[in-house]
Amino acid sequence: MSSKPPPRYQICLIGSGGVGTIASLVLTKSGVAHVTCVLRSSYTHISQHGWEIDSIDHGKLSAWKPDRIVRSANEAAKDTNECPVIYDYVVVCTKQLPSISPIPEMISPIVTPGKTTIVMIQNGMGIEEDVIQAWPGNAVMSSVSHIGSSVKSPNTVVQIGKDVSKIGPHLHAGIDDSISIERSKEYVKMYNMGGASVCEWVDDIQLARWEKLLWNGTFNTLCALMRMDVGELQRSKGREAILVPMMWEIWNIAKAAGHPMPETIVQWMAYRLPDDCNYRPSMLLDLEHGRPMELDVILGNPLKKALDLGVDTPCMSMVHKLLKLEEWKISQNQV
Template sequence: MDSEGRSQRHYQVCLIGSGGVGTIASVVLAKSGRAHLTCVLRSKYSYVSQHGWDVDSVDHGKLSGWKPHRIVRSAADAATDENGDQVTYDYVVVCTKQLPNLNPVVGMIAPVMTPGRTTVVMIQNGMGIEEEIIKAWPGNVVMSSVSHIGSSIQEPNMVVQVGKDVSKMGPHLHTGVDDSTSIEKAREFVDMYLSGGASVCEMVEDIQVARWEKLLWNGTFNTVCALMRMDVGELQRSKGRESMLVPMMWEIWNISKAAGHPMPESIVQWMAYRLPDDCDYRPSMLLDLENGRPMELEVILGNALKKAQELGVNTPHMTTVHKLLKLEEWRCQERRSL
């Protein structure tokens, strides 16, 4: 029984995408003692299946050779157990980058989905990312975790978490599932995640507001740092915060309000000025661009701009940054094709 007298259920959980965020999520779920956890590792399967993860975490301390219950190479392998019997998953947790044109989530998770049973938990960036999942499995619960965490991978198997695991989680309510069922499934996952030692995990009724709040960072600092090849401190000291970031944040704020998910006005000031001017943090989109990797451009800016156009919201700064990053994306694609 938990502290509120509820019986603790145990769940079959499949986690796909063990990068910095996904591996810490897998540690949390395993520590809860309530998840029989299967992790899908693609590029790192061979090494981690032998040596495990070495973790240096602000939340969980140092772990050497840590492994979840089971490691597999693909979702198809996760679909059956060691004896070849079908596994019915209660939760599928998706922690991959959101690249719908290169690696659509629907195809990725299909082997481990049971219609009407499996809840999808999306620990991913972007807006509108739940729509294709709901379309593919209209009778399943879909929920999001909007994560704020500082965690990265150092080769070959080191996970370094320097920022606490702080997240807001909640269901995407839709007509295929009763709202009460969606809320209950989301609450069960939040309870499990909290029991695994997450720093902060808050259940929210309107997960879209949390996604728009995250976009205030991802749609501004993440994108402009990438475009200008600057870290956060450089961008702020250059006055780019005042000339670009704050105007972009107000455009995002206006889209959110028009979409029926208003944020408090004070959040713009807080998001723009919360980090010191000597902050040397290099956002993920900048690192992707520097390393020639695909960026999450469309789910971060593209989908928000589509919503703005649909609602008649003016977005001159966001539109310009999106167009310039599309040129950078083209250049990266050209280099990868050589």
């Protein structure tokens, strides 16, 4: 009887929400990875009962678990025999809150300098900069994910939108481009082996991030600011009054930064959803529940880039200032 070959890749994933849990499922299903998931608040329940998954891509799974579940990155850094674990990939699926939970601090116990590739499945612009500064000799890549997946307490994940993503490397001076490209392509191959709906490797990941920012920087922020769902924002004429002008500001920043998008993308992004769409974006949900918003990376960093490049952003700047006031109110309630 032949023995099962050892997994080719050691992977540690942090952030098992709706997106992260599906990512851990896909990576586990690839058959070439041993997946360790860091679970904090949900550790006890998931370790006992596993996940109940209802997925458009993977069907219904009961009591599903990845290969290993741990409470912290420090625990993930060693195996059950207390031997160090050298991870090939660390996959970060948490919210991007650099002022509250800096990513380098969060993942430092499980990153081996010069060895571990860091994969960021997160929103916003400039998310890679702190990681590259912390590990200048490591490959860094990110994923622009379009997926409809959420967690229903305590252990149910419902995925209603297909797992579609663009993935590419963040090339930087500390590591040869060919290595960064190779490691990102290996990850994409593995992710496709696990049954992702669409996982596409791209050579310009920044362009993909700017494209997604056309949504996150406008619908996400304006729905939060006005406490409206997408359809309400559109029916109120807010789309024409401020959302489309904001999109053009983002389009202009991306062009000035060397990542031009086709002009047709603004019309398509602004008008692709019906006026009765009742979708409530993530920033609105965070605001309603008194949770920190990803404001720094969704608007703050693009505005810094616009200032450096001399791009005028009156709409984005005002929305950012108003949401900073909302952010302050949330912080007061947390004292």
